[in-house]
Amino acid sequence: KAQCGFGEAGVCCRICAMGPCRVSPVPGKGAERGICGANADTIVARNFARMVAGGTSAHSDHARDIVHAMHGAKAEGPFKIRDEAKLRRIAGEWGIEAADTKETYALAHELADMALQEFGKPFGTQRFLKRAPIARQELWERERIAPRAIDMEVTTLMHSTHMGCASDYESLFRRGMRTGLSDGWGGSMIGTEFSDTMYGTPPARPSSSNLGVIDAEMVNVLIHGHDPNLAEMVVLAAQNPEMVELAKAKGAKGINIVGMCCTGNEMTMRHGIKIAGNFYQQEMCIITGAIEAVV
Numbered sequence: 001k002a003q004c005g006f007g008e009a010g011v012c013c014r015i016c017a018m019g020p021c022r023v024s025p026v027p028g029k030g031a032e033r034g035i036c037g038a039n040a041d042t043i044v045a046r047n048f049a050r051m052v053a054g055g056t057s058a059h060s061d062h063a064r065d066i067v068h069a070m071h072g073a074k075a076e077g078p079f080k081i082r083d084e085a086k087l088r089r090i091a092g093e094w095g096i097e098a099a100d101t102k103e104t105y106a107l108a109h110e111l112a113d114m115a116l117q118e119f120g121k122p123f124g125t126q127r128f129l130k131r132a133p134i135a136r137q138e139l140w141e142r143e144r145i146a147p148r149a150i151d152m153e154v155t156t157l158m159h160s161t162h163m164g165c166a167s168d169y170e171s172l173f174r175r176g177m178r179t180g181l182s183d184g185w186g187g188s189m190i191g192t193e194f195s196d197t198m199y200g201t202p203p204a205r206p207s208s209s210n211l212g213v214i215d216a217e218m219v220n221v222l223i224h225g226h227d228p229n230l231a232e233m234v235v236l237a238a239q240n241p242e243m244v245e246l247a248k249a250k251g252a253k254g255i256n257i258v259g260m261c262c263t264g265n266e267m268t269m270r271h272g273i274k275i276a277g278n279f280y281q282q283e284m285c286i287i288t289g290a291i292e293a294v295v
């Protein structure tokens, strides 16, 4: 059950230091405006828009991290190109010359540089929008919600929803849609495509899931969180014969990487590691006493 009816209705505002202001969700009953004059429509729209900005920044910053890693990728690793066909396909899609023949890492660095521009370029819209059907692209153009640079959309939305700025709820929802699209067709799509390029496009593979995947006779490392670059390196380190020998020297049978939540799922689809659960079960994992580290 929701703890607060005002919060559930989205009519509590604490955007500025004059608040918090709670207005009534029922027209004609109770306080109808905050101190600055914002009504329930404006407050709900601003709160929702800021949730969109938060979600977009989380997905997209994750993507930026992956692209940064690709910008420094090299043949000897640890960050390297594993799906070269996909690298060349995206490079061709984005109009890089000689995408089929350029040296792999020169191409990867050029493509990563272009992807980083998608976050902050001052002009133009997201490159991946062209993947959508023409009718959809025309709709975005007509409604003026084709997303520009990702950071620009998040910043514009945070600015628009600040005290004393935009108050028309329709306009706020429209800006929220544009920001959400910068995530779906920008940050999230870049994150997926560039992860595949660097870590390999996942095939269907079997795995196991449950707290029972934690093995008392192994060194258990739980992968959690939001950083696939780090998780990939943990998986690589756990396969290093020197590390496995070290675990055995301490009396364990080996190293058991288990996953949790979204980054855990990513390691499952790319490496087949077993899933201990989602974040509702994170404390349960720890109280087994069998987890050596949560990363």
Ligand code: SF4
Binding pocket: 013, 014, 015, 016, 017, 018, 019, 020, 021, 033, 034, 035, 036, 037, 038, 043, 162, 163, 164
């Ligand atoms: S922005 Fe307006 S409604 Fe929100 S806390 Fe400040 S004064 Fe109150």
